[in-house]
Amino acid sequence: xxxxxxxxxxxxxxxxxxxxxxxxxxxxxxxxxxxxxxxxxxxxxxxxxxxxxxxxxxxxxxxx
Numbered sequence: 031x032x033x034x035x036x037x038x039x040x041x042x043x044x045x046x047x048x049x050x051x052x053x054x055x056x057x058x059x060x061x062x063x064x065x066x067x068x069x070x071x072x073x074x075x076x077x078x079x080x081x082x083x084x085x086x087x088x089x090x091x092x093x094x
Contacts, residue, residue, distance in 0.1 A: 034064050034081070041087040044079055048072050049087060 036042060040052045053076060054067035064081045 032058070032064070034066075036066060036081070036084065036086075042068060043085045043087050044068055044070060044077070044083060050077075 034055045036052045036055065038052055038055070042050050042052060044050050048070050050068035050070040052066050053069050056065045058064045066079055066081070066084065067076050068079055069076050
């Protein structure tokens, strides 16, 4: 059994360009793989996504 890739409060990208925050992780079952409840700010709502529909959000860094 694989472990979830994302944890509570991870900032992620969903649906191409929308930013969200992981609020709940659901383990795999017979009918569904690991999936997450993600708060999507643009929708002002919590939406469920399978793990393969989510990407890590990469923060830009500036070094001086």
